[in-house]
Amino acid sequence: ISDMGSLSYPSWEIRKEDIDKEPKCYANTPQFGVVENGAARVAVKVTREAEHSTVTQLVSLASDSEYIKVENFVDWKSRRTMLKAVFPFSCFNSTASYDLGLGIIQRGNNSENLYEVPAQKWADITDKSGEFGVSILSDSKHGWDKFNDNTLRLTAIHTPKKNYRIDSMQSMMDLGKNIYSYAVFSHKGNVGSDTQLQAKMFTQPLTAVVFDKHQGKLGTSYSFGGGSSEAVIVRAIKLPHHNIDSGEIIVRFNEGSN
Numbered sequence: 001i002s003d004m005g006s007l008s009y010p011s012w013e014i015r016k017e018d019i020d021k022e023p024k025c026y027a028n029t030p031q032f033g034v035v036e037n038g039a040a041r042v043a044v045k046v047t048r049e050a051e052h053s054t055v056t057q058l059v060s061l062a063s064d065s066e067y068i069k070v071e072n073f074v075d076w077k078s079r080r081t082m083l084k085a086v087f088p089f090s091c092f093n094s095t096a097s098y099d100l101g102l103g104i105i106q107r108g109n110n111s112e113n114l115y116e117v118p119a120q121k122w123a124d125i126t127d128k129s130g131e132f133g134v135s136i137l138s139d140s141k142h143g144w145d146k147f148n149d150n151t152l153r154l155t156a157i158h159t160p161k162k163n164y165r166i167d168s169m170q171s172m173m174d175l176g177k178n179i180y181s182y183a184v185f186s187h188k189g190n191v192g193s194d195t196q197l198q199a200k201m202f203t204q205p206l207t208a209v210v211f212d213k214h215q216g217k218l219g220t221s222y223s224f225g226g227g228s229s230e231a232v233i234v235r236a237i238k239l240p241h242h243n244i245d246s247g248e249i250i251v252r253f254n255e256g257s258n
Contacts, residue, residue: 141180
């Protein structure tokens with residue numbers, strides 16, 4: 001999308017007239033190559049050109065995963081532009097659900113006053129029948145828009161026309177190498193705890209650490225606690241600030257679905 005706006009705060013204020021424009025170009029000259037084809041994971045490398053920029057994607061599906069992962073490696077050289085990933089679905093609804101970190105908000109299609117909106121880890125369109133839907137999980141990009149009933153767009157790169165100050169260089173923002181990922185997760189029924197769980201697994205994957213063999217104190221497995229439902233999301237476990245030697249432990253949690 002061309003970004004020719006001249007707002008006072010160009011890096012975080014986006015004009016609807018720019019959002020509504022026909023795309024300046026599409027990254028629609030893909031070249032495909034299979035880079036993994038094993039029992040644990042399959043992956044396809046997709047390379048595209050968009051004017052002077054290069055977009056390389058690694059699209060993968062793991063045997064133990066419920067979502068399709070898309071890793072993006074972008075060498076961006078296009079000024080006065082905004083790059084959006086477009087997701088057209090087979091589910092239709094005039095509203096979409098957006099993750100707020102500690103809650104969910106529903107918003108309608110783009111309006112004159114609400115068109116580029118925030119979400120933390122995911123956004124979702126659930127079919128108006130309530131039978132199925134699709135969630136897009138995002139590891140680091142948080143700007144979305146929805147211009148019709150079955151399409152979400154995720155803002156990936158934004159290089160505005162102007163600078164906030166002469167020394168701010170916002171017009172050079174996002175130029176060069178960018179690395180980010182998103183994933184596509186489909187679900188039965190309404191959006192809820194399954195999307196929350198998959199988003200957490202996507203954005204906070206387990207990290208393996210190698211140790212020499214030793215006699216551990218906790219045995220081969222250890223659990224600090226458990227929940228009766230996946231709808232309960234544990235947000236933090238910590239000692240109290242007022243007295244870390246009190247033996248108390250603070251657990252913060254919230255409900256992840258309606």
